[in-house]
Amino acid sequence: MTSIRSLSLRGFRSYDELDVEFDPGVTVIVGDNGNGKTNLIEAIAFASTLRSFRGVANDVLIGIDAEVSVVRATFDVEGRELLVEIELPRNGRSRVLLNRQRVAKRGELAAAVAVTVFAPDDLEIVKGSPSARREYVDDLMELLHPKNEAACAEFARVLKQRNALLKQLGGRLDDAAALTLDVWDERYALAGERLAQLRRKTVEALAPHVESALRDVAGGDAKVGVEYEPSWRLGGLADTLVGSRGDDVRRGVSTVGPHRDDVIVRLNDLPSRTHASQGEQRSLVLALRLAAHRLLTDVRGSAPLLLLDDVFSELDETRSAALLAALPAAQTIVTSALEAPSASHPDAVLRIRDSELVP
């Protein structure tokens, strides 16, 4: 089990200075909107992922009056104490230390300290564009195995190079350029197949967890299918590139590949993005997050820290209670604009006003 013991913030978002200790059980952070509840959860998640779950650039996290943002968090991972220290200066490089040792790669930190975040924006995973679903799978993949990050990074780099070449061609392909494009196609097909296979395997491992998680949060016996849907035939990316070459050159961009793929979530055989009701979509999102959390717990042999940002305001009493009952025994930190949901049985309540703790 991963839990956070204490957090200290200097110049992070709306917090000039904050030092807080956490209960090992369920903590509810209560406060009116705009008082800094989400910023607090964001800081905890940042100490694991080194990026904002709200999808903003890191310099946005630095307090308006601050030159440097400092996040210091003490975690307990299976009884081992881990101190994470992050310095995020407005100018220059950020510094990340794990137990006073420099962390070179993002994945190293995530491998040591894992968090699962439920956030209102998660609805995009079901309702939004394919990029939201790819990001969900890629994030999970990296957490399952930090070394998967290399496969994502490699394809991203090859894609950038190939697109830069296509753009420079200006729609015309002479023999010399075709030779260079051949070379990139070979690298692209290799990196693309590798990334797609990893994603497909991740989705296959996830799928059974999603169905059972949905049953836990919404009841009923709906059939859920989760499938990786490449925009090309797996194993045949090299051939597909031959066919799409004309289009790629004309449009100056790579038109097929893992960056155009989707993950289809079906509810009773119908695509949920277009056919599920609002309520069903909300339940599905919770099920997807919960499933990822359970899969991570299985694979890593240790439950990540659970962070729930303003999730209950969107759910009725029954669904809130069902979600809370379905959450595994792990430290859980919840934000709520209203009083804590009655089913949450909090061990501790933190009140926040104007980004300060209220006794």
Next chain:
Amino acid sequence: MADYPAAIQELIDAFGRLPGIGPKSAQRITFHLLKADASESARLVRALSEATARVSFCSVCFNLAEGEQCMVCSDPQRDPHVLCVVEEPRDVVAVERTREFRGRYHVLGGAIDHLQGVGPEQLRVRELLARVQGEGITEVILCTNPNIEGEATALYLSRVLDVPGVTVSRIASGLPVGGDLEYADELTLGRALEGRRTVVR
């Protein structure tokens, strides 16, 4: 932001344009030079102007050279049939340090990197082809970096160097000598497995 007299700011900016030197280091170097003995600056100025005046590219392999040809190309002891293709002159130095290689070099002047506007036409590929076709070369070793751009460059060269009687090889990539398997990253270990060799008994 005119914090310094113009001449000093000019010097700081000049250092700041060099690779690997940020604004802070540029300031530190500038003030070090101004504070130190005048002879130290004079020595730097002399070394710099001598180097830029005397050093040029070798007319054969494009390595750095004092004079028409570099030290390797003008050495009659080197095997003229084997060519090692590298990205930069500093890679020549790296390979030379191994003392394992007795052939000659060809310096491309970089790797294919479209993000930096570098395609094969910007590299010394045409010159390489001319050498391979004309100089009686039997083996070409592709010694570009084992990163995405270097691999693509090696793949490109292996295709254009389709000359009868010429063997093209790629340097092996894998585990560092003296390292431990358990600390190797998967990509490197995978490559090492791919490039395994039969044990000679």
